[in-house]
Amino acid sequence: MKVLLTGGAGLIGMALRPLLAARGHEVTAIDLTDFGRGDKDLSLIGLDDRTGLEAIIERDRIEAIVHCGAISGPMLFKGQPLEIVKANIDGTALLLDLARAYGMKRFVLCSSISVYGDVGPGRIDETTPLRPTSVYGASKVTGEQLIRGFAAEYGVDGVSLRIARVYGPYRRANCHLGSLIRDAAAGRATEIPCESDFVYHYVYVDDVGEAIATVLEAPSLPDREYNVGAGEALTMPEIARIAERAVTGARPVLVPGADDVPDVQTEFDIARIGRDLGWRPRFDLAAGLDDYRRHIEAGDSA
Numbered sequence: 001m002k003v004l005l006t007g008g009a010g011l012i013g014m015a016l017r018p019l020l021a022a023r024g025h026e027v028t029a030i031d032l033t034d035f036g037r038g039d040k041d042l043s044l045i046g047l048d049d050r051t052g053l054e055a056i057i058e059r060d061r062i063e064a065i066v067h068c069g070a071i072s073g074p075m076l077f078k079g080q081p082l083e084i085v086k087a088n089i090d091g092t093a094l095l096l097d098l099a100r101a102y103g104m105k106r107f108v109l110c111s112s113i114s115v116y117g118d119v120g121p122g123r124i125d126e127t128t129p130l131r132p133t134s135v136y137g138a139s140k141v142t143g144e145q146l147i148r149g150f151a152a153e154y155g156v157d158g159v160s161l162r163i164a165r166v167y168g169p170y171r172r173a174n175c176h177l178g179s180l181i182r183d184a185a186a187g188r189a190t191e192i193p194c195e196s197d198f199v200y201h202y203v204y205v206d207d208v209g210e211a212i213a214t215v216l217e218a219p220s221l222p223d224r225e226y227n228v229g230a231g232e233a234l235t236m237p238e239i240a241r242i243a244e245r246a247v248t249g250a251r252p253v254l255v256p257g258a259d260d261v262p263d264v265q266t267e268f269d270i271a272r273i274g275r276d277l278g279w280r281p282r283f284d285l286a287a288g289l290d291d292y293r294r295h296i297e298a299g300d301s302a
């Protein structure tokens with residue numbers, strides 16, 4: 001398929017470009033910036049430029065949109081909620097309208113586990129009520145609802161992936177796992193503020209890419225929302241023990257403190273996407289850390 005990929009310079013976008021190409025798709029990657037990489041295969045354009053986006057869609061005869069471009073976490077753009085609304089809600093609405101106008105075959109939105117908010121103990125599946133605790137989370141809820149509205153009213157075949165905490169090469173936002181690997185290489189310890197019983201749901205970026213490819217290519221979509229995670233609920237002491245074994249030289253030092261996304265989410269159920277579409281994660285935390293370390297050592301991670 002001829003695919004327009006937004007956020008093509010970001011963490012998920014950088015993993016998706018080779019992954020989608022290897023599966024036979026023709027990818028047109030766009031982003032606001034290439035972060036100084038001199039990336040000739042990326043078109044620089046904002047998510048508010050309808051005329052420019054139309055020109056790209058017509059030039060490359062785009063048939064589907066994978067929408068990764070966004071202000072990508074609740075810890076970003078603090079104090080600037082309307083910037084989040086503009087990028088994440090208005091940007092998604094414009095792309096959905098382009099999908100409608102050009103009769104595209106599929107629209108994939110990167111939504112987030114943040115749509116659920118501070119759930120507390122218990123299992124989170126796709127029927128769990130959406131109670132976001134941030135404007136970011138609310139922007140993802142709105143994006144998902146726009147997907148449903150455009151599907152029902154205009155037949156745009158969209159789907160939202162509620163993605164857990166992503167780690168891997170090209171992540172620029174703060175990430176304890178990336179710090180652990182880089183600090184290990186530099187012979188440093190890594191201080192990690194945390195509560196010892198707080199649960200993390202990490203997922204490796206390559207698994208997220210495979211999940212996106214799966215929903216992009218599915219002949220039909222039994223549902224419009226799917227959780228995507230690694231199926232591992234881990235506390236920081238557990239993560240630290242895995243990292244010490246998986247990454248030579250890793251020295252996590254846990255100190256009291258809160259995470260920058262403090263929603264309590266203890267169990268994240270990823271059964272629906274497996275049952276409906278056959279996707280399952282391939283990387284547990286040890287395997288993901290090992291792959292991430294190899295990318296960092298090879299210098300293809302920033």
Ligand SMILES: NC(=O)c1ccc[n+]([C@@H]2O[C@H](COP(=O)([O-])OP(=O)(O)OC[C@H]3O[C@@H](n4cnc5c(N)ncnc54)[C@H](O)[C@@H]3O)[C@@H](O)[C@H]2O)c1
Pocket residue numbers: 006007008009010011012013030031032033045046047048067068069070071072073087091110111112113162163164165166167170171172
């Ligand atoms: N990283 C995570 O842990 C995570 C978890 C759940 C969901 N998501 C979602 O997945 C998607 C991709 O996330 P990521 O981790 O690759 O983020 P990222 O920040 O690495 O990449 C997002 C890209 O979007 C671009 N962008 C931002 N605003 C834009 C605008 N107005 N116009 C054009 N481009 C713009 C940025 O330049 C950036 O390269 C996002 O929608 C994010 O909310 C990410």
